[in-house]
Amino acid sequence: MDEELVKIKQLKTSFRVLDDYYAAVDDVTLTIYKNEVLAIVGESGSGKSALAFSIMGLHNRAKIEGEIYYRGENIANASPGRWNKLRGREMGMIFQDSLSALNPLMIIGTQIEETLLLHNPKISARERKIRVIDLLMKVGIPRPEKTYYQYPHELSGGMRQRVIIAIAIANQPQLLIADEPTTALDVTIQAQILDLLRQLKNEMRAAIVLITHDLGIVAEMADRVAVMYAGQIVEIADVYTLIENPLHPYTKMLLKSVPSSSGAKSRLHVIQGVVPALHKLPREGCRFRGRIPWMDASVHESNPMLHEVRPGHYVRCTCYQYFHFPDKYKEESSHGTH
Amino acid sequence: MWKLMVRRIIIMIPQIVVLSLLVFMLAKAMPGDALTGLIDPSIDPAAIEAMRERLGLNNPWYVQYWDWITRALQGDLGQSFFFKMPVADLIGQRMVNTFWLSLATLILTYLIAIPLGIVSGRYNDTLADRLITGYTYVGFAAPLFITALLMLYIFGFQFGWFPTGGSVSPGSTPGSAEYVIDKIYHLLLPALSMALITTVSTVQYLRCEIIDTKQKDFIITARAKGASEQRVYHRHILRNSLLPIAALFGYEITGLIGGTIFIENIFNYPGMGQLFLESITRRDYSVMTALVLLYGIAAIVGALISDIILSIVDPRIRIK
Numbered sequence: 001m002d003e004e005l006v007k008i009k010q011l012k013t014s015f016r017v018l019d020d021y022y023a024a025v026d027d028v029t030l031t032i033y034k035n036e037v038l039a040i041v042g043e044s045g046s047g048k049s050a051l052a053f054s055i056m057g058l059h060n061r062a063k064i065e066g067e068i069y070y071r072g073e074n075i076a077n078a079s080p081g082r083w084n085k086l087r088g089r090e091m092g093m094i095f096q097d098s099l100s101a102l103n104p105l106m107i108i109g110t111q112i113e114e115t116l117l118l119h120n121p122k123i124s125a126r127e128r129k130i131r132v133i134d135l136l137m138k139v140g141i142p143r144p145e146k147t148y149y150q151y152p153h154e155l156s157g158g159m160r161q162r163v164i165i166a167i168a169i170a171n172q173p174q175l176l177i178a179d180e181p182t183t184a185l186d187v188t189i190q191a192q193i194l195d196l197l198r199q200l201k202n203e204m205r206a207a208i209v210l211i212t213h214d215l216g217i218v219a220e221m222a223d224r225v226a227v228m229y230a231g232q233i234v235e236i237a238d239v240y241t242l243i244e245n246p247l248h249p250y251t252k253m254l255l256k257s258v259p260s261s262s263g264a265k266s267r268l269h270v271i272q273g274v275v276p277a278l279h280k281l282p283r284e285g286c287r288f289r290g291r292i293p294w295m296d297a298s299v300h301e302s303n304p305m306l307h308e309v310r311p312g313h314y315v316r317c318t319c320y321q322y323f324h325f326p327d328k329y330k331e332e333s334s335h336g337t338h
Numbered sequence: 339m340w341k342l343m344v345r346r347i348i349i350m351i352p353q354i355v356v357l358s359l360l361v362f363m364l365a366k367a368m369p370g371d372a373l374t375g376l377i378d379p380s381i382d383p384a385a386i387e388a389m390r391e392r393l394g395l396n397n398p399w400y401v402q403y404w405d406w407i408t409r410a411l412q413g414d415l416g417q418s419f420f421f422k423m424p425v426a427d428l429i430g431q432r433m434v435n436t437f438w439l440s441l442a443t444l445i446l447t448y449l450i451a452i453p454l455g456i457v458s459g460r461y462n463d464t465l466a467d468r469l470i471t472g473y474t475y476v477g478f479a480a481p482l483f484i485t486a487l488l489m490l491y492i493f494g495f496q497f498g499w500f501p502t503g504g505s506v507s508p509g510s511t512p513g514s515a516e517y518v519i520d521k522i523y524h525l526l527l528p529a530l531s532m533a534l535i536t537t538v539s540t541v542q543y544l545r546c547e548i549i550d551t552k553q554k555d556f557i558i559t560a561r562a563k564g565a566s567e568q569r570v571y572h573r574h575i576l577r578n579s580l581l582p583i584a585a586l587f588g589y590e591i592t593g594l595i596g597g598t599i600f601i602e603n604i605f606n607y608p609g610m611g612q613l614f615l616e617s618i619t620r621r622d623y624s625v626m627t628a629l630v631l632l633y634g635i636a637a638i639v640g641a642l643i644s645d646i647i648l649s650i651v652d653p654r655i656r657i658k
Contacts, residue, residue: 047563060559080567088564100555103574105581115563115571151653167563 005174005207006032006055011045011066011076011211013054015220015278021063022278026231028066029306032175037208039200039222039239041254042217045275047231048211052177055209056093058081070175089119091175092168094197096183098160101150108163109148112136115170140196151317162196169200176201177209182217194221212272214257219243226310227251230275230287233306237313247315249323250288256325291313294326295319339658342449342649350638358410362403363561365627406605410631418623420617425628429610433632434603435505440594442525446533446580447590451583457542459579460496460571470541482531482597487512489531500527503606528605532597536590540583547579554578588644592637 011028014021025047034036040048053059055068057078059257068076075086087093095101103111116123123131129148135145139162152160161181168176177196182190194217199253210221218225218239225242227235227250235248246252250271257269273291281287286300304317384572390396394405415425437481458470495504501507505524551557552575560574599611604626606612610629617625 056562058558084566086564087562093559093562095555095559097555100558103556103560103578105577105652109561114560114565118564118569153654164559168557312537 002033004031005034005071006030007067007069008055008260009067009069009105009200010203011051011054011064011068012305013050014063014065016061016063017279018105020279023283024062024231024278025054028231028233029128030226030233030236032209034207035201035205035253036208036223037198037221039210039225039226040228041213042228043213043254043271043275045230045277046154046228048228049179051232052093052179052209052211056087056091056177057174058087058093076102084118088115088173089171090172090173091177092173094161094168094176094178094181095166096180098157099152100165100186101164107149108136108155112163112166113165119171125299130320132166132172135170136163137141137197138200139163139166140192141171141253158192161185161189161193165196169204173206174206175207175209177211179211181210182214183212187257189327190217196252197221215221215243215255227254230281230285231317233314234288234316235314236306241310241313247309247313248288249292249320252323253325286319288317289319292323294318295322295324342655345647346642348643352366353638354635357638358407358631359403361627361631361634362406363399364630366399366402367625368623377514393603408563410628415628418617418622418625420620420622420625425478425624428625429628429632432608432610432613435607436598439525439529439598439602439607439609440591442522442529443532443536443594443597444590446529446556447537447540450533450537451544452580453540454537455544455583456548457577459545459552460575467545471545474538474541475565477535481536482535483600485535486528486531486601489534490604493527500524505582522587524607527606528601531605532594532601536593536597540586540590544579544583545584547582548575551575580609581648582653585644585648587647588640588642591640591643595633595636 008028008030009137012023014023016022029036030049040051043050050059050062052077054062055291064076066076067074068202070086070090072331075082078086087209091187102108109129109132112135113128116128116131132148133144136147141147141159141162147155147159147163148233152163155163157165161184165181176197178237182193185193197208197210198221200206210217212218222239224236224238226233226249227242229250234249235242235246237246242251243255246255253271258270261269271291276282276290284289285302286304289295289297289300299319301319302318304319306314306316308314361536397405406416407429413426415429417423418425421428454470454473459466461467468517490502493499501524506521510520557570557574560570565573566637595611598609599614601607602609602611603615610632613625614629614633617629618620
């Protein structure tokens with residue numbers, strides 16, 4: 001494996017609700033290596049985006065505890081000036097909704113140029129424009145000279161997503177965080193964008209943190225996967241292990257809920273319930289216990305930790321050893337697959 | 339751009355026709371006609387009837403409307419019964435005064451609104467923001483005429499800093515530098531009184547727009563590029579937040595019409611608003627209808643200006 005790029009230790013990101021702080025990201029310890037795709041999966045509200053925003057320092061009013069090392073430098077709670085040097089140059093971010101992520105009143109060219117300008121104020125305007133055209137070409141925009149002068153609303157969703165990628169990679173960052181980059185796109189465009197990301201990663205030898213809830217994308221793109229639930233990482237493993245041999249109940253149920261084309265007529269599997277709201281999260285014990293009520297309460301740890309079950313495969317809470325699907329669940333699934 | 343403007347101006351024509359019809363009908367619906375007030379009651383009714391026939395007052399309404407509108411288009415808005423002079427001349431004098439008063443008010447409105455809105459929106463929920471929003475609530479609640487009277491009493495009478503009436507001191511020669519300065523001096527207090535009230539909605543709009551824009555995704559994109567807070571505000575938030583303010587500019591003009599009617603009467607400022615109220619109390623119909631028509635056209639032009647400004651600043655509205 002390549003060298004470490006980002007090392008996160010016991011990160012806790014809390015938001016203020018009324019007078020108390022509630023952690024949206026809790027006790028996250030994670031290493032991101034160079035030239036890998038690390039997928040972070042979990043349902044809405046599990047803290048995936050909050051974690052990504054913490055790494056980019058984009059939280060406005062959050063309390064950040066713990067350490068985030070970027071190439072050995074602790075950047076958790078770094079000064080705004082330091083962040084402005086890191087963001088856009090060392091790390092880039094790709095957003096989900098390409099229409100709202102671009103300034104509606106600025107032409108595409110200016111928006112991409114801004115990233116270049118902020119980190120290399122010395123290059124001339126002409127040189128900048130040439131580089132922007134190059135970037136547009138690199139992300140697969142057919143007529144870059146024309147697109148340069150267009151406004152976001154004049155482009156299609158796929159084209160806009162390419163522009164967002166061009167902004168993120170303008171300065172060849174080492175870390176690329178893609179926050180559900182294909183959620184707003186249709187399937188064929190989605191495949192094109194994923195291909196582009198993979199190709200760029202190989203060119204730049206950058207690390208990509210891919211935040212998604214689409215396990216199909218994970219299987220296709222990721223080297224390693226971290227599964228998050230209620231602000232915590234419940235399981236980390238390389239992608240093959242995680243899909244072939246998941247351990248944590250949440251991972252198992254998540255994989256089970258992927259609709260398969262072979263059993264198209266079967267009912268979709270649903271994990272009952274939702275992630276509890278931030279201020280209602282159980283702060284003690286296994287956070288997933290509320291959604292597997294058929295299991296004996298004694299199987300959970302009182303203070304669940306990440307256990308390394310095999311090298312590189314971590315899982316939280318001992319409840320995985322006793323996990324079984326509820327009886328009804330089993331019946332239906334055997335029904336569906338046959 | 340040009341296409342949009344031409345299209346927009348063409349739409350204006352039917353609007354103005356409908357407006358003029360409405361104004362004409364309303365004027366006709368009022369009891370009495372031009373002769374009722376003009377002529378001594380001791381005159382023979384047959385003579386009045388003959389006069390009516392001669393003036394075309396017995397014609398069907400559409401003929402009368404056609405006569406009125408063709409004359410109005412030539413600049414002949416009729417005769418003021420009270421001043422015994424052409425309405426066009428009468429309004430012409432007053433219009434210049436009202437124009438300057440409105441312009442001064444507009445400038446002051448934005449001079450107050452933009453800095454206050456920016457501070458309030460950027461530093462929302464701080465003490466400064468609370469003070470500014472507090473002021474806007476008072477401004478929303480306080481009627482314009484009460485504020486104007488208070489301003490007049492405090493700064494005009496108590497402190498004596500400003501003149502309390504008129505648009506220029508008697509005896510100044512038009513055209514000289516002193517004349518211009520004197521005019522501005524007379525404008526300031528009424529314009530400021532009006533601006534203090536009309537500005538509050540703009541402050542609130544700007545504040546809300548900034549708070550709204552701050553949370554937009556493209557602001558996060560800008561931060562993710564490594565832009566400093568200062569740059570994010572100047573390059574991304576401000577321009578996007580000023581857009582709706584620019585769009586409201588034309589409607590601000592419509593708002594001024596109502597404002598000047600109060601202000602000119604309170605400050606005894608000889609403008610169109612004062613003339614309007616006077617002509618209502620004097621039943622000076624021809625002046626009234628002409629003024630209503632002009633106010634209506636001003637409102638329509640205001641909306642046109644809004645649309646044109648918006649098409650310039652917002653690329654999404656431009657038609658290719």
